[in-house]
Amino acid sequence: MSKRLEELARLMQNGAQSEWDEYIPPFGRVPMNANLVRRYDGITTAVWYRDGDLQVQLVMIPPWSIIGEHGHSNIDSFEMYIGGDLVFSRDGYWVVEDDDIVPENPTPEGANPRSGNIIRIHPGQLHGGVVGPNGGIFMSIQQWLNGVEPSCVGDDYDGIPVGNDHISNIKISNNLQVIGNGTQEELTWRHAATKETTPPPWIRNTY
Ligand SMILES: [Fe+2]
Numbered sequence: 351m352s353k354r355l356e357e358l359a360r361l362m363q364n365g366a367q368s369e370w371d372e373y374i375p376p377f378g379r380v381p382m383n384a385n386l387v388r389r390y391d392g393i394t395t396a397v398w399y400r401d402g403d404l405q406v407q408l409v410m411i412p413p414w415s416i417i418g419e420h421g422h423s424n425i426d427s428f429e430m431y432i433g434g435d436l437v438f439s440r441d442g443y444w445v446v447e448d449d450d451i452v453p454e455n456p457t458p459e460g461a462n463p464r465s466g467n468i469i470r471i472h473p474g475q476l477h478g479g480v481v482g483p484n485g486g487i488f489m490s491i492q493q494w495l496n497g498v499e500p501s502c503v504g505d506d507y508d509g510i511p512v513g514n515d516h517i518s519n520i521k522i523s524n525n526l527q528v529i530g531n532g533t534q535e536e537l538t539w540r541h542a543a544t545k546e547t548t549p550p551p552w553i554r555n556t557y
Contacts, residue, residue, distance in 0.1 A: 391513025405500040416537035417479040418510025424498040433462040435482025442545030478542035
């Protein structure tokens with residue numbers, strides 16, 4: 351068996367078993383009997399860690415998706431890029447690489463240069479995203495506020511929903527802005543970044 355595989359398995363196992371630790375963050379630990387996997391309009395979320403008000407969700411978005419502008423009034427978060435063609439917006443504008451909080455160590459050769467980069471999204475702060483031909487994956491690192499129990503980040507949602515599955519699953523909302531018949535087909539990159547005048551690169555070449 352490969353030493354590197356053994357080491358990877360050891361680190362993951364210790365991360366899953368750990369308490370808060372300077373070197374190994376807790377992950378892969380979830381409560382019993384919790385609804386951990388959701389799928390809304392092709393977007394899948396999986397709870398990767400939950401402890402009290404803290405939660406980490408892996409969010410997997412299929413190619414050519416639009417996440418319209420929205421906020422989460424009861425969630426304070428950091429969003430960490432994993433990979434794919436994913437451009438976030440914040441306060442109406444695309445988040446560019448210079449806005450990212452970068453990891454301490456440089457990105458390894460051959461990896462997506464934004465893997466491990468993080469952006470801050472405050473409670474209620476408007477954000478959205480556009481996903482290109484390779485799909486997009488990120489981790490949402492959350493603290494749930496105001497006594498609201500952690501569930502799926504999409505359950506606490508003000509703004510433009512991702513589709514009709516999503517609309518029927520939203521639990522907390524003060525302002526839902528359904529576009530047309532509510533499907534992904536109604537959305538363009540402009541719904542994801544309402545103050546922008548230029549689309550992300552792959553969209554510019556396609557539309
Ligand atoms: Fe969000």
